Structure formats: C-alpha cells, structure tokens
Amino acid sequence: MKSRSTSSRTAKAAKQRAKLDRETIVDAAIARAEAEGLDELSARKLGQDLRCEAMSLYHHVGSMEALKDLIVDRLLGSIARAEGNDPAEALARESRAYLNLAEAHARIFVLIATRRWKGDRAVATAMRSIGYFGALGFGTQEAVARARALGAYLNGAGLALAAWATDPDNPRLSDGAQVRDDLLQGLDLLLASLAKA
Structure with a gap:
C-alpha cells in the first residue's frame, strides 16, 4: 500500500x-x-x-535547436507593428524597438542576431521591413536588399548594446548610454540613406 x-x-x-x-x-x-x-x-x-x-x-x-527558434520567434513577436501610414516612420519605430529588445534581453539577443528567422512571427517581422521599403517605392529585389542592410546594422548595434548591458566588469555604465546614443544616431543616418531612391 x-x-x-x-x-x-x-x-x-x-x-x-x-x-x-x-x-x-x-x-x-x-x-x-x-x-x-x-x-x-x-x-x-x-x-x-x-x-x-x-x-x-x-x-x-x-529539439534544442527548434527550441532556440521558438525563443527567437517569441521575442521577435513582441515587437509591435508600427501604427500609422508613414513607412519611413514605421521603419524607424520598429528599428528602435528591435534595439530595445536587444537591451531588454541582452543575455539571449545573440540568438536573434545569429539565427535564421524561421517562425511565423519572426518571418512576419522581416516581411514588414521589406514591405515598408516597398511602400517607399522600391521594387521587391531592392526592398529586400535594403531590409537586409538595415538588418545587418541592427544586429551589429544590438550585439554591441547587449554586450554593454551584460558586462560585469564595466565600472562606467554611463559610457553605455553614449554608445546607445551613437548607435541611434547611426541608425537615423542609415535609415535616411536607405529611404532615398
């Protein structure tokens, strides 16, 4: 018993x-x-x-690899679609949200930056970026190329922000704020260039 x-x-x-x-x-x-x-x-x-x-x-x-894809999909799904009709403004808002995601999930952002996006929400995030460039007047191939260039910048900037956010030996975290400002300024310059025909 x-x-x-x-x-x-x-x-x-x-x-x-x-x-x-x-x-x-x-x-x-x-x-x-x-x-x-x-x-x-x-x-x-x-x-x-x-x-x-x-x-x-x-x-x-x-599998654990599939689980990592699910993590990426979940986190990318947290980036809300930008409201409004201005595609350039939508690109800017969603790009900043992506960098905010990098800081908020600094210890795991490397998954997002280094894996192919396979999940539905991840693919939808990528397609929105391509769509915004399409709405700015670019053909499909050019919209994809510009979205990839923007993505490369965002991944690099996101990894830098994540590194600053997780560095236990960094006594001057105020430097991280300057790094963020510099990267956001770079993002604005890049977006202005990419939005031009």
Whole structure:
C-alpha cells in the first residue's frame, strides 16, 4: 500500500507534467537563459526547472535547436507593428524597438542576431521591413536588399548594446548610454540613406 506522502508526490508530479506545453517550455527557456546565460540552457537543466524528464521536452519542441527558434520567434513577436501610414516612420519605430529588445534581453539577443528567422512571427517581422521599403517605392529585389542592410546594422548595434548591458566588469555604465546614443544616431543616418531612391 502506498503511503499518503508518496501518493501526494505522485499526484503533484502528474499535475506538473500535465502543465507541460510548448509555451511553458519557451517561457522557462527564456527565463533560464536570461538568468544564467545561453550556456546554461540544456534539456537536462530545463527539465529540472520544469520538474520533468529532459526527454519530455522533445515531445513539445522537437529539439534544442527548434527550441532556440521558438525563443527567437517569441521575442521577435513582441515587437509591435508600427501604427500609422508613414513607412519611413514605421521603419524607424520598429528599428528602435528591435534595439530595445536587444537591451531588454541582452543575455539571449545573440540568438536573434545569429539565427535564421524561421517562425511565423519572426518571418512576419522581416516581411514588414521589406514591405515598408516597398511602400517607399522600391521594387521587391531592392526592398529586400535594403531590409537586409538595415538588418545587418541592427544586429551589429544590438550585439554591441547587449554586450554593454551584460558586462560585469564595466565600472562606467554611463559610457553605455553614449554608445546607445551613437548607435541611434547611426541608425537615423542609415535609415535616411536607405529611404532615398
């Protein structure tokens, strides 16, 4: 006969397993990576966080590489579509939001900057940028080229901002504010150039 405490633990474990789904796993992965860094993101450690077997995760996310794509998709989906009819202004607002994302999720921004964007929300973010250039009068090929140039700048600037935000040995964080100002000025100059026919 099972003891009451064993039965209680079994019921609690079953309840925890019942809560396991893709969104819960992505939430936990983001929390772990932000708290501990990407090097500490593994199926075993994530399983410990979620009180489940590491192999249980793969039923919901496929693989750790697929999980990283889901993280990228989730974070890019947090960038709201810019309101209004001015495509140049929309590009500027969404570009700044992207850099804000880099600072807000500094310990995991490298995933966004270095992975191909595969998820629906990630692809929609990229397509919006191309669409804004199209609305500025550029043909498809030119709109894609300009969106790629903007993306390259944003990824580099985002990685720089993330580095400043996560450097534990930086005694002069005020320098980071100057770096941000410089990068935003560079963004404005780039956008002005890219928006011209």
